[in-house]
Amino acid sequence: MDPELEAFIPLVPLPDFSDPVTERKKLAERVAAGPAPDITGLEIEDRMVPADPDVPVRIYRPRQAQGAVIWLHGGGCVMGDLDTEHPWASRIAQVSGAVVISVAYRLAPENPFPAALDDAFAVLAWAAARAGEVGAEPDRIAIAGHSGGGGLAAALALRARDQGGPPIRFQLLHQPGLDDRQETWSARHFTDTPSSNRHNVTTSWGHYLGSTPASTPYAVAARAEDLSGLPPAFIATAEFDPNRDEDIAYALRLLQAGVPVELHQWPGTFHGSQVIASAEVSKRQIAELGDVLRRALAPGKS
Template identity: 40%
Template sequence: MNLDPQIAELITALDAGFPPVHTMTGAQARATIRSRLVPAVDPESVGTITEASVSVPEGRFAVRIYHPLTAATAAPAVVYAHGGGFVFCDLDSHDGLCRDLANRSQAVVVSVAYRLAPEHRWPTAAEDLYAAVSWTARHAESLGVDPGRIAVGGDSAGGNLATVAALMARDRGGPSLAAQLLIYPVIAADFDTPSHRAFGQGYYNPTTALQWYWDQYVPRVADRRHPHASPLVADLEGLPPAVVVLAGHDPLHDEGLAYADALRGAGVDVTQLSYPGGVHGFVTMPMLDLAQRARADVSREVARLLTSPAAL
């Protein structure tokens, strides 16, 4: 199994440039990552972009709503949680991905600025994403969304939040979800898997950083066994169909694969998209041909699930 050729050319620089977040505070890591964001000179056009806020008992958080260029009157929707280790990244860091996902999948994308750790510990981010899913369902008519065709999704830490929001929706009486999109998700605080041992150093997002993310979000080790922190230990029956994206050279590969297998074992329909040459985070690197292929594959499968008879 070899690295994708384009990634192989970049991996030394990518790895050397990854900030030592495990030596920083959350605020320092957030500022460092934010300072490296280079806005797109010519961002992809979408139909409309609007912003709103969602109120929760302890405050509020922002959402950004992307309508595709050609949207149906009652379009499907994807409520999306960005990655960033529960600590950093935001609506702007994932703006390009959300534009692309909206246009390719022909879905309204609701990007969620959930509250970040360590200022807001577990389970705040997961509760925020669930609140955003509920808000989207309540406001479906004004958003131009079909309430029967709402998916939840996310990458990396956002994939964890998406899995947990799906569990919450099942266990709390709704909203009913038509699909879940999990892009190299954070699933369990296990740092001794074969993929961690093989790819935990030298492949961009190192094990030391992944451990630090858990320390910021779920510092109490006992809490990490809760299904709303590590969904691999949850009862997974009755969850919506899932699209699971795996990167071959990713410390999180094995836990993502284990989750896909556990979903199948619980009777959940799983579409597994594997990219052996990819590293963690590659889908948000639009200069890569592999990222463009993965985005096309993901959008096609999400659109299929959101237009299937079960979702109508």
């Protein structure tokens, strides 16, 4: 473990996804009690995207914004909202220089698959149709997410490809949850890792899928048979994370399908450790995310 990160482990809570409703309240309280994020240089606006039901979003507009990013928060698709994601989403907007559209998709177990994916798809379609209003061009929209949100982003790319959705310039998958089967080495062995472990990953998949078979198209990105024709991808993994090996396997499958992929495995890190912003490795991680998105959304890129 990176020594700077290791010192913070006693302060990193491990949520119990067996009771996500209670954990949501604890997360909201922790974020509310923490320092307010630096939002220098950002114009921030809350909107409702018309859908059934409407989807709340928070839009972060940097000065001289370049492109737009649909941002899907982490939390195993059972936790998180616009307020708890506010510090992370605002930082992504600052380091990338892109308009960030943070999505408050519906959460399981109250709203299992496909509710969250439907919400994400609706926001993608809305952002493309209202690109000028949002502050971007319709051909310069990326999708991105952390953890459960990363898995949603991967599924969103598949659905947009198959169902004639708006063109997606790029997909950024940060420590994504991609495979419910939990058969990889990291999924089987990381039972006591900080922030996320096998129990929570397995439990959150159960909440998200509900009674839906995991083989249902777009329910589990790693179960998709055809990964060709997807947007270029950047995948970041953490060394001590149950998701690690399934993320690496997905990157390899994308490469084999002819999709341009950049894979960065961060040694000494754990799931979500980038929120420990004072650590040198976290500073490097966040700077890299900004650089990746700036390059992907640059004018003239295809």
